[in-house]
Amino acid sequence: MDWGTLQAVLGGVNKHSTSIGKIWLTVLFIFRIMILVVAAERVWGDEQQDFVCNTLQPGCKNVCYDHFFPISHIRLWALQLIFVSTPALLVAMHVAYTRHEKKRRFRNGEKIDIEELKNVKFHIRGPLWWTYTSSIFFRIVFEAVFMYVFYYMYDGYQMPRLVKCEAWPCPNTVDCFVSRPTEKTTFTIFMLAVSGICMMLNLAELCYLVIKICMKEPRKTT
Amino acid sequence: MDWGALHTILGGVNKHSTSIGKIWLTVLFIFRIMILVVAAERVWGDEQDDFVCNTLQPGCKNVCYDHFFPISHIRLWALQLIFVSTPALLVAMHVAYRRHEKKRQFRKGDQKCEFKDIEEIRKQRFRIEGSLWWTYTSSIFFRLIFEAVFMYAFYFMYDGFRMPRLMKCNAWPCPNTVDCFVSRPTEKTVFTIFMIAVSSICILLNVAELCYLLTKFFLRRSKKAGNSKQQPNHENKEETKQNEMNELISDSCQNTVIGFSS
Numbered sequence: 199m200d201w202g203t204l205q206a207v208l209g210g211v212n213k214h215s216t217s218i219g220k221i222w223l224t225v226l227f228i229f230r231i232m233i234l235v236v237a238a239e240r241v242w243g244d245e246q247q248d249f250v251c252n253t254l255q256p257g258c259k260n261v262c263y264d265h266f267f268p269i270s271h272i273r274l275w276a277l278q279l280i281f282v283s284t285p286a287l288l289v290a291m292h293v294a295y296t297r298h299e300k301k302r303r304f305r306n307g308e309k310i311d312i313e314e315l316k317n318v319k320f321h322i323r324g325p326l327w328w329t330y331t332s333s334i335f336f337r338i339v340f341e342a343v344f345m346y347v348f349y350y351m352y353d354g355y356q357m358p359r360l361v362k363c364e365a366w367p368c369p370n371t372v373d374c375f376v377s378r379p380t381e382k383t384t385f386t387i388f389m390l391a392v393s394g395i396c397m398m399l400n401l402a403e404l405c406y407l408v409i410k411i412c413m414k415e416p417r418k419t420t
Numbered sequence: 421m422d423w424g425a426l427h428t429i430l431g432g433v434n435k436h437s438t439s440i441g442k443i444w445l446t447v448l449f450i451f452r453i454m455i456l457v458v459a460a461e462r463v464w465g466d467e468q469d470d471f472v473c474n475t476l477q478p479g480c481k482n483v484c485y486d487h488f489f490p491i492s493h494i495r496l497w498a499l500q501l502i503f504v505s506t507p508a509l510l511v512a513m514h515v516a517y518r519r520h521e522k523k524r525q526f527r528k529g530d531q532k533c534e535f536k537d538i539e540e541i542r543k544q545r546f547r548i549e550g551s552l553w554w555t556y557t558s559s560i561f562f563r564l565i566f567e568a569v570f571m572y573a574f575y576f577m578y579d580g581f582r583m584p585r586l587m588k589c590n591a592w593p594c595p596n597t598v599d600c601f602v603s604r605p606t607e608k609t610v611f612t613i614f615m616i617a618v619s620s621i622c623i624l625l626n627v628a629e630l631c632y633l634l635t636k637f638f639l640r641r642s643k644k645a646g647n648s649k650q651q652p653n654h655e656n657k658e659e660t661k662q663n664e665m666n667e668l669i670s671d672s673c674q675n676t677v678i679g680f681s682s
Contacts, residue, residue, distance in 0.1 A: 200457055203427060204450070239462075246470055246603065256474040257601035261585060268606040276459045280450065287446060295439070367474070367599065 248377030470603030
């Protein structure tokens with residue numbers, strides 16, 4: 199059970215997305231998940247081993263590392279990607295429920311074409327529009343929350359070379375040096391940029407859906 | 421044999437679950453197993469390497485680590501997820517047994533058997549009623565028991581759900597009392613709380629599913645009492661229609677919902 203399985207799960211949902219939604223999914227998989235797996239995880243792989251403190255005091259390095267990196271970037275990104283992907287499952291559940299209802303109506307004797315039921319692609323209107331729009335809204339909220347959490351936890355997006363630590367049992371103030379700070383800063387900014395692009399795509403999709411529904415309303419009334 | 425294989429096995433069971441059961445399975449795979457594999461295992465990866473004790477005494481670190489972490493969180497979670505997933509196999513076995521019986525009927529050339537070929541029997545989706553209802557309900561009951569037992573085991577073994585930074589150890593051969601420092605305590609606390617929260621959500625889903633099944637059972641009973649005059653032919657036709665629809669729906673559902681491959 200890994201990122202590949204998530205891709206299989208979300209691939210099924212893709213069928214009912216708008217074009218912007220499909221682009222968003224591609225960006226998510228190629229520029230975020232793939233980058234995370236093939237590159238970022240190696241960069242952060244030795245983050246604690248090569249976190250070096252200028253002291254012989256046992257336990258000081260552990261405590262300082264824990265103080266400055268309460269949750270590692272990699273774990274935060276993994277959580278962000280999982281949370282951002284899962285609202286799409288709301289849409290999948292809605293589609294499954296709609297199919298279940300049609301099946302019940304068929305069972306009760308209503309005339310529904312079996313072939314149509316098998317191959318139907320649901321258009322995004324009615325209650326499905328609301329589900330789809332809420333899923334995009336939740337995506338945007340999760341993206342924003344995680345971007346803020348990053349900013350708040352790490353005081354910006356730059357990884358410093360040196361951190362000064364005074365937590366017990368470190369004697370007085372101890373200099374601790376972070377492993378690969380420049381590479382980490384580069385990847386943090388890259389992931390932030392792609393996160394920004396994904397948010398733009400979600401906003402564009404939201405606007406598109408809202409405009410679509412607004413254009414349909416005047417046609418109905420005329 | 422790894423989590424992927426479990427995913428394949430349980431995906432097959434998914435076809436016969438209720439909607440709440442399907443949601444439960446999704447939560448299990450995405451928010452528990454996936455988090456365990458892609459995140460939690462890395463966090464706990466260096467738990468013994470970076471467990472540092474303030475002493476030069478050989479063996480002291482080993483003994484203290486063993487004393488404070490009798491079973492690692494990761495292993496407990498893996499055991500929990502396996503135990504919690506396996507009651508679903510009771511349902512799979514029951515379904516397989518029913519299919520086997522129908523195949524036997526078909527081979528004997530039984531007139532009552534409504535299927536045209538073996539393929540239809542293989543693809544049939546059974547409704548949760550009769551003995552299958554009892555099997556399904558017991559499986560949910562066992563899931564609840566296992567979840568609760570493991571949550572209690574965590575709480576009991578680690579004195580709560582928080583990972584301390586410092587542990588004071590005086591097991592032999594450590595001289596007097598030695599300070600030992602845990603690796604990544606904050607990150608571990610965050611993930612422990614996350615896994616506990618998702619575990620609780622799963623318990624709630626199981627309770628909801630149990631209530632749903634009980635309600636359905638009592639409703640069906642009262643319907644049967646009211647409809648006892650219905651003719652047997654009509655029931656057979658309904659069942660055939662139902663089975664056809666179930667086939668089609670389960671085929672189309674496989675492409676849509678959770679994408680579990682059977």
